[in-house]
Amino acid sequence: MLKLPKWFFQWSEENPTDIIGPAVLTGTVVTGAAVAAMIVAFDNPYRTEDIQTGPRGIGMAVSKFVEENPQYDEYEETYVAFDRVEVPEGTPTAAEAYGEVIAFGDMDQANFDQLTKAMSAWTGTDITLVVSEDADPTQLAITENCIETTQYLNDSWDTHNLASEGVGVNCYTCHRGQPTPPGSWLKAGAVNSAAEGWAAIQNRLLTYEGAHTATDFIHKYTQSEYTSLPVDAVEKFLLDGESIKVHDLDSRVDQQPGDPTWQDAERTFSLMNHQSNALDVGCVYCHNTRAFYDATQVTPQWSITTLAQQMAIDVNQTFFEPRSEILGEESAKMNCMTCHMEVISPLNGRNMVAEWPELATMAE
DSSP, X not given: OOOOOHHHHHHHHHOTTOOHHHHHHHHHHHHHHHHHHHHXXXXXXXXXXXXXXXXXXXXXXXXXXXXXXXTOXXXXXXXXOOOOOOOOTTOOXXXXXXXXXXXOTTSBXXXXXXXXXXXXXXXXXXXXXXGOTTXXXXXHHHHHHHHHHHHHHHHTXXXXXXXXXXXXXXXXXXXXXXXXXXXXXXXXXXXXXXXXXXXXXXXXXXXXXXXXXXXXXXXXXXOOTTSOOBSOHHHHHHTSOOOOOOOOSSOSSSXXXXXXXXXXXXXXXXXXXXXXXXXXXXXXXXXXXXXXXXXXXXXXXXXXXXXXXXXXXXXXXXXXHHHHHHHTSOOOBOOHHHHHTTSSSGGGGOOSSSSOGGGGSOOO
16 A cells, blocks of 8 residues: 655645645656656657867857767668679780770779679669760760769878778769769859849749759758858859858958958858758857857867868869760759768768779879
């Protein structure tokens, strides 16, 4: 038989008509004990994890719900690795078996075939066309361009992609099994036909063929969803290479030619939103937000991000913009979202060049 505590009887004597008060108190205590027991048994679903990004005491930390595991790249689960094939001596090379090929001609035929199968799976495109006698010239040119891009990222930009440490990128890093990388982007142009100048690239929802929804496209490309921020930030900064720096302590009353304008500031804010969403982090991941203008108070991640911006400009100008001439139409381009897809470490830091180091070295 349940024995009630003395305070319950004392309360009842002093408050003979108040039965709700002790009932609520008892229920609260019992519920609290039950919740505490569940947390101990099953863990707290709202537990957070703090990642310190800067000096202590100034709030430079990123907080995430552990249960949501936001820095886990789900695309890794669908990645298919293709191991190399053991071949006997005397196996012909790809060039010997197929004649002139656009890349990897020195590889043995068996592994060449295996790599083309891998590239086909990673891109959702039949890359075996590279060995076809009647292959489409445009498709061959695009494939060659993509291979050179991958090797260039791993060879010339290994300081960011870590190919020198055996991580790097391959076709799947961007394509994620689709012919057009889901995180790629196209130029905005003057999307508002009813306006000219600055108004033509503000406060506009964009979509394009292949995007799942307009919101999905805005999220991955412009990062200005539901705002009046300009939609051409990544074009100006990560293709044209315009200066991103706009913050200083000088008055804008006496504006001088060449000084950053408020339009530049809006584009910069739009780009910062893009980078924040691409890695699923906040401002303090790179900046001390009480002094954005002071480069001595940034985090190490700021330098990594700055390097990545220069990498995007280089690759867009070297490979993706010229590819438009091959296609006869505008080619999709890269930004931070193209590889990161809302996590700091794409594909959970998986080694993307382990099976095929040929993708990590530019041809001599």
